Amino acid sequence: MTRASYVRRTSEIEHYFDRTALAAWKRLTGDQPVSGIRATVRQGREAMRQTLAGWLPRDLTGWRILDAGCGSGVLSLELMARGADVVGIDLSAQMVSFARQRAAELQTQRSVPTAGRVDFRSGDMLDPRLGRFDAVVAMDVLIHYAPEDARSVLEQFAERTRRGLLFTLAPSSHLLRAMLMIGKVFPRSDRAPAIYPTDPEQLAGQLVAQQHMSGWRVGRSQRISVGFYTSQAVEVVRS
Template identity: 50%
Template sequence: MQDAAYIKRRDEIQTYFDRTALDAWKRLISTEKVSGIRATVRAGRDAMRSAILDRFPHDLTGWRILDAGCGAGPLAIELAHRGADVLGVDLSPQMVSHANEALPAIRNGGSVTLIAGDMLAVEHGEFDGVVSMDALIHYNALEAAEAIAGLARRTSRKMVFTLAPRTRPLVMMQAVGKLFPRGDRSPTIQPVAIDRLLTQAVQRNDMQGWTRGASTRISRGFYISVAEELVRS
């Protein structure tokens, strides 16, 4: 059962993507030309997606993978092309509906299923791997740590997820967002002290057997995110 703070934050994010940002995100993930901030975000997300894919074998036959916070599903689709059976879960029913309308044929025996829901729900079952790109960045350190531990309990091999590093530019942007709140702006990114969060996470009793792997930072203008890897021995 998720705590009240997580549920409140989850519902805020769903409201943003379903009621405010869907059209903007459709343009961002499309091939149409964008400019300014959107161009840096698109470039950063493309680079981050490649960095996450680099953490997995090219042959994922036999793997079941959860894409937690899948958005329009590009990462899930690439993993499925490598032979994995991928379940993508996103809070936004409209985003998932848009993604399902454009799903390509999957190569190499893999499969992809995209559904709307809570990425942490135990009903999704168990997985060999978990990816989560730019979903945990909207939760504070405690909520993110709990989410990671919850996913780890149902994952047998590895998890790769992104976090927002606690840097001066991100902290300043967060502060400005709080000073000038707007109902239609993106849910605030929550910068965290990544090393401390993950050090404490792998020391938890329910995280025994997990060790920290490689880290990759992507910085493209307004896009600043770090991919972290946890591996189960």
């Protein structure tokens, strides 16, 4: 992955979430009623969020965690409540603003314990100035990058992560490949960022097989499929 291709891709994603789909994603990730396809996507995302959070220790006191592509901040707030010092970062400044608003409202209502801390930021998840982390969680973020680029992102995460990477990928299927091809016939301004199908276990295996990933191994894997939502969680940890 070249720096130019990464910047181009992140710019497309930022434009989509900040200008095209902000209202829809606020509804999807909030508690407002939704119907049809969005209901299955919300249900699938909630199941995935619970899966990733469940792979981390219940007590996260002393952990520093990067929530890459934090969106509305739901996962960040849960990890904070369990004692973690969380950096929630997203390309969309508007979504980050929404996450900060949600955090302030929940803490005012005292429905979220303040065992840890959360710092919501808008910017590049690969920015080295973010520092080092015990764990990086990237839920439904790498699905928007071609497999070779997703692996490159994970390599860079691993360079500043002490314990583990938890991420999701879009498992390859005939339906997803067809949707990807159909989407290419629409003008770029009218479509969401593409979701790239991949083989999650193969990508994770290729990742840890590299010489500079010595000491890392593939851990748990879990596919979540609910209606129009299909994603696969993968864990890569230091041995």
